[in-house]
Amino acid sequence: MSLDYVKFSNGFEKFMPKEYRDMVEHGPFGKKVTVSQMGSFKEALEEHPMCAGCAMTLFIRLAIIAFPNPEDTITVGTAGCGRLAISQAAIPFVYGNYGDQNGVASGLSRGLRLRFGDKPKDVVVMAGDGGTADIGFQQVLHSWFRKERFTTIMLDNEVYGNTGGQESGMTNRGAVLKMAPLGKKFEKMDMLQMAKVAGCAYVATVVPNNPRRVESVIKKAVLIAREVGSTYIQAYTSCNIEYAIPTDKVMEDAKTVENDRYQFTEYVSEEAKQYLAERYGYKEFLPKPAAAIPNKA
Amino acid sequence: MYLVANVNVEICASKSCKLCTQYCPEANTIQYSEEMGKEQGFKYGSAYIAVDRCKGCALCVWVCDSLAKNNAIKMTMIDQLPKAALTDNITYGDKSTTAVLASPMVG
Numbered sequence: 087m088s089l090d091y092v093k094f095s096n097g098f099e100k101f102m103p104k105e106y107r108d109m110v111e112h113g114p115f116g117k118k119v120t121v122s123q124m125g126s127f128k129e130a131l132e133e134h135p136m137c138a139g140c141a142m143t144l145f146i147r148l149a150i151i152a153f154p155n156p157e158d159t160i161t162v163g164t165a166g167c168g169r170l171a172i173s174q175a176a177i178p179f180v181y182g183n184y185g186d187q188n189g190v191a192s193g194l195s196r197g198l199r200l201r202f203g204d205k206p207k208d209v210v211v212m213a214g215d216g217g218t219a220d221i222g223f224q225q226v227l228h229s230w231f232r233k234e235r236f237t238t239i240m241l242d243n244e245v246y247g248n249t250g251g252q253e254s255g256m257t258n259r260g261a262v263l264k265m266a267p268l269g270k271k272f273e274k275m276d277m278l279q280m281a282k283v284a285g286c287a288y289v290a291t292v293v294p295n296n297p298r299r300v301e302s303v304i305k306k307a308v309l310i311a312r313e314v315g316s317t318y319i320q321a322y323t324s325c326n327i328e329y330a331i332p333t334d335k336v337m338e339d340a341k342t343v344e345n346d347r348y349q350f351t352e353y354v355s356e357e358a359k360q361y362l363a364e365r366y367g368y369k370e371f372l373p374k375p376a377a378a379i380p381n382k383a
Numbered sequence: 384m385y386l387v388a389n390v391n392v393e394i395c396a397s398k399s400c401k402l403c404t405q406y407c408p409e410a411n412t413i414q415y416s417e418e419m420g421k422e423q424g425f426k427y428g429s430a431y432i433a434v435d436r437c438k439g440c441a442l443c444v445w446v447c448d449s450l451a452k453n454n455a456i457k458m459t460m461i462d463q464l465p466k467a468a469l470t471d472n473i474t475y476g477d478k479s480t481t482a483v484l485a486s487p488m489v490g
């Protein structure tokens with residue numbers, strides 16, 4: 087895990103496929119790449135079998151570009167659609183049993199700290215809404231209460247997409263799905279509030295129809311998790327298959343859902359604000375200068 | 384046969400906003416070239432599609448029509464494209480890429 091792992095081994099360069107050579111020579115490693123430079127550098131993400139037009143795919147693509155140090159990052163995933171793409175990036179990926187991603191990430195991030203000390207090694211969990219709010223719920227909550235320092239990202243398509251349309255805790259009340267034909271009987275879980283109660287230092291909601299915002303929240307969440315505590319991003323990443331959204335309307339749907347139940351929200355703890363301002367120069371979090379006292383004379 | 388996205392360089396180069404590539408779900412698929420269109424006298428470069436990676440979702444068509452308001456992308460049957468960019472023929476530079484266009488059917 088360093089720039090060394092994306093170099094060629096001596097004598098092997100000419101045998102490497104073009105995509106690999108492009109990635110070593112023009113990939114995101116060791117330099118800062120941004121969303122506005124997309125289309126001009128080789129991305130770490132490669133081809134994968136996720137469905138055409140899937141918003142989750144777009145979100146994963148943007149997230150990987152936003153990682154502040156891709157050469158020092160490990161992603162952790164679990165069963166569900168997202169791992170089909172996350173595993174196809176030139177970034178080490180750990181895949182456990184369904185739902186154990188936050189337990190795995192807790193051990194991993196602690197182990198990396200023991201091994202590498204203060205040198206930042208970022209651990210980022212990306213899992214579906216079923217993996218995060220249902221099957222992995224207990225481990226997710228415990229990692230937050232224990233203030234484990236890594237980022238949890240929920241890829242919320244409001245359904246179990248990979249297995250053909252069962253309802254999840256994050257499905258909306260009343261939603262009718264292929265394998266929930268009577269409609270869901272309970273409200274969508276408020277995982278944002280739970281993240282705050284459990285003490286996460288950063289909690290944000292985001293929709294991929296704003297690529298620069300995705301970039302900005304991922305960067306903040308990963309940086310804060312280096313030292314301050316757990317961070318949580320909940321991203322609406324529609325499933326066009328299970329919700330029958332025509333692929334050329336996926337962004338219109340994202341906009342509608344953003345207005346309806348996924349407005350951008352961001353909670354940053356005071357400690358995290360101070361850390362981002364002092365360590366990484368985030369001007370928006372610098373303490374405000376005391377307001378000038380109006381001169382009454 | 385199947386549909387892939389096709390960027391009209393003449394229309395794109397008048398705006399060249401690079402929005403489509405920020406919304407394409409597939410990585411390394413909508414590329415940007417500062418050179419493309421320059422030989423035809425356009426001020427800016429153009430977006431283009433690595434058609435071997437395109438999954439045909441048409442999301443980029445919506446982005447160019449509705450966000451960029453430029454209508455530069457149309458879905459086209461792959462065998463109706465005389466020439467297109469393929470991953471093997473794309474070269475990365477410092478700030479841009481270049482592509483040697485070839486028949487997507489023959490390579």
Ligand SMILES: Cc1ncc(C[n+]2csc(CCOP(=O)(O)OP(=O)(O)O)c2C)c(N)n1
Pocket residue numbers: 165166167168183184213214215216217218241243245246247248249254
């Ligand atoms: C222990 C266990 N139970 C069930 C499954 C089958 N399974 C695979 S993916 C999945 C649902 C995934 O849904 P979600 O986490 O919401 O992700 P999505 O596919 O929607 O992105 C299930 C039930 C499994 N792999 N392991």
Ligand code: SF4
Pocket residue numbers: 136137140141142143167243247248324325326327328
């Ligand atoms: S099933 Fe749904 S969430 Fe999964 S890849 Fe397809 S569109 Fe995306």
Ligand code: SF4
Pocket residue numbers: 390394395396398399400401402403404429430446447451453454455456
């Ligand atoms: S959105 Fe349209 S105008 Fe903008 S770069 Fe893409 S093709 Fe060109």
Ligand code: SF4
Pocket residue numbers: 139387388406407408409412413432436437438439440441442443444
């Ligand atoms: S059709 Fe879909 S996959 Fe193809 S270039 Fe456009 S957005 Fe990308």
